[in-house]
Amino acid sequence: MTEPAGFEFTPGSRLPGRLGRTGVIRTPHGSIHTPAFIPVGTKATVKAVLPEAMADLGAQALLANAYHLYLQPGADIVDAAGGLGAFMNWPGPTFTDSGGFQVLSLGVGFKKVLAMDVAGVGDDDVIAEGKTRLAHVDDDGVTFTSHLDGSRHRFTPEVSVRIQHQLGADITFAFDECTTLLNTRAYQESSLDRTQAWAARCLAEHDRQTRARSHRPYQALFAVVQGAQHEDLRRRAARDLQALEVDGRRFDGYGIGGALEKENLGTIVGWVCEELAEDKPRHLLGISEPDDFFTAIANGADTFDCVSPSRVARNAAVYSRDGRYNVTTARNRRRFTPIDEGCDCYTCAHYTRAYLHHLFKASEMLACTLCTIHNERFIVRLVDDIRASIVDGTFDDLRAEFLGRYYASRPLLASRAQAPE
RNA sequence: GGCAGGUUGCCCGAGUGGCCAAAGGGAGCAGACUGUAAAUCUGCCGGCUCAGCCUACGUUGGUUCGAACCCAACACCUGCCA
Numbered sequence: 001m002t003e004p005a006g007f008e009f010t011p012g013s014r015l016p017g018r019l020g021r022t023g024v025i026r027t028p029h030g031s032i033h034t035p036a037f038i039p040v041g042t043k044a045t046v047k048a049v050l051p052e053a054m055a056d057l058g059a060q061a062l063l064a065n066a067y068h069l070y071l072q073p074g075a076d077i078v079d080a081a082g083g084l085g086a087f088m089n090w091p092g093p094t095f096t097d098s099g100g101f102q103v104l105s106l107g108v109g110f111k112k113v114l115a116m117d118v119a120g121v122g123d124d125d126v127i128a129e130g131k132t133r134l135a136h137v138d139d140d141g142v143t144f145t146s147h148l149d150g151s152r153h154r155f156t157p158e159v160s161v162r163i164q165h166q167l168g169a170d171i172t173f174a175f176d177e178c179t180t181l182l183n184t185r186a187y188q189e190s191s192l193d194r195t196q197a198w199a200a201r202c203l204a205e206h207d208r209q210t211r212a213r214s215h216r217p218y219q220a221l222f223a224v225v226q227g228a229q230h231e232d233l234r235r236r237a238a239r240d241l242q243a244l245e246v247d248g249r250r251f252d253g254y255g256i257g258g259a260l261e262k263e264n265l266g267t268i269v270g271w272v273c274e275e276l277a278e279d280k281p282r283h284l285l286g287i288s289e290p291d292d293f294f295t296a297i298a299n300g301a302d303t304f305d306c307v308s309p310s311r312v313a314r315n316a317a318v319y320s321r322d323g324r325y326n327v328t329t330a331r332n333r334r335r336f337t338p339i340d341e342g343c344d345c346y347t348c349a350h351y352t353r354a355y356l357h358h359l360f361k362a363s364e365m366l367a368c369t370l371c372t373i374h375n376e377r378f379i380v381r382l383v384d385d386i387r388a389s390i391v392d393g394t395f396d397d398l399r400a401e402f403l404g405r406y407y408a409s410r411p412l413l414a415s416r417a418q419a420p421e
Numbered sequence: 422g423g424c425a426g427g428u429u430g431c432c433c434g435a436g437u438g439g440c441c442a443a444a445g446g447g448a449g450c451a452g453a454c455u456g457u458a459a460a461u462c463u464g465c466c467g468g469c470u471c472a473g474c475c476u477a478c479g480u481u482g483g484u485u486c487g488a489a490c491c492c493a494a495c496a497c498c499u500g501c502c503a
Binding site: 368 | 453454460
């Protein structure tokens with residue numbers, strides 16, 4: 001790993017004729033070779049797994065969440081601990097998300113409401129099935145009701161950036177509003193204007209914090225490109241964010257977030273990355289399905305984070321080269337073979353499906369640990385393999401081979417094995 | 422030996438004349454999960470030739486138009502008194 005230093009991105013090999021590339025992100029806590037998958041540890045822990053195990057399975061960095069850590073234990077405590085990495089015993093690079101996603105997940109976009117016409121949701125606080133909306137957006141910021149104790153809190157771009165500086169991650173994100181595909185075009189436009197305005201405020205606050213805390217390692221700030229499924233909005237967002245300069249400071253990288261339909265994910269990432277200069281990293285927020293990696297990487301995405309590998313693992317779903325399946329299914333009761341014969345993870349080296357099946361049935365927490373280790377390894381390795389394939393010039397072969405096999409057992413999903421456009 | 426109570430689908434358990442194939446759990450089975458309010462959630466869960474029919478609430482018999490529910494006998498089980 002590199003010596004502690006500032007933030008730097010160095011592009012490497014290119015995917016001929018496309019936007020995909022390899023690269024190296026240098027942070028004060030080490031380097032990240034891209035494309036890379038960044039596992040999520042929302043509350044300063046990858047649920048059920050030791051940080052040492054995360055390092056062993058090849059995680060290059062971890063991503064935590066500002067909203068959750070602000071509520072508990074409090075950003076000041078993480079700061080006093082010496083920052084996120086020191087607090088959680090993770091010596092490598094760290095990311096924090098801004099809390100922008102919680103504007104969606106705790107707001108109108110949550111769960112069942114997604115299935116409704118958002119415009120039809122009343123202006124009161126009660127949404128589907130008596131659930132209370134926990135976040136309200138206005139032009140200045142967002143008011144949250146804590147899901148932990150019901151207390152009221154307010155996030156503005158300044159607050160989020162300040163919190164993230166206290167948390168001390170190497171890479172932070174601008175506070176944005178995450179919308180859904182169901183929002184109207186008009187809402188997407190006004191929301192995007194708000195996100196863009198917030199971006200400028202984030203950059204200004206980031207500049208203040210960086211100078212005020214010059215004794216601390218440098219923290220990078222990534223903008224978040226929104227704009228939903230609209231080409232003009234996404235391109236404009238990317239262009240404007242890239243042009244944005246406040247007090248001589250610019251964004252260190254870009255996040256791509258918000259409403260992404262699987263079908264047009266590659267297209268959208270492509271629009272954004274076409275607008276962005278090559279010398280800054282691009283992080284695609286919240287994506288981790290195998291076909292999505294190939295698509296997004298081909299279109300210029302460098303890093304990814306997603307809760308899916310760990311959440312799904314805790315619910316007994318595991319990845320294999322032949323697709324994802326649930327270990328709790330009855331046919332695994334007597335299968336004394338690993339989750340995936342070709343996997344090099346700790347779990348596959350030592351445990352059988354029958355044992356994992358037993359652990360889940362017996363509600364033993366080791367089940368969560370072992371399956372999370374496997375899933376995180378599987379996904380980290382897949383993206384590592386894609387990186388290697390870009391260097392080798394075998395990207396398309398890997399895509400066809402991997403996805404062909406991955407979706408072979410699910411005829412209805414076979415189309416995912418085809419390269420789009 | 423006396424008094425009292427109980428026996429419900431794989432398990433626990435509600436129901437005490439018709440709206441009961443029978444609430445609710447659990448187990449079992451299947452599925453979902455993409456910037457984590459998620460070790461969560463959803464569906465199925467007696468059988469069949471499945472808009473109907475059959476078999477079922479300890480056993481047998483009875484009352485009733487109709488019984489898991491009322492009566493009788495029997496068989497187990499559980500408390501308190503000996």
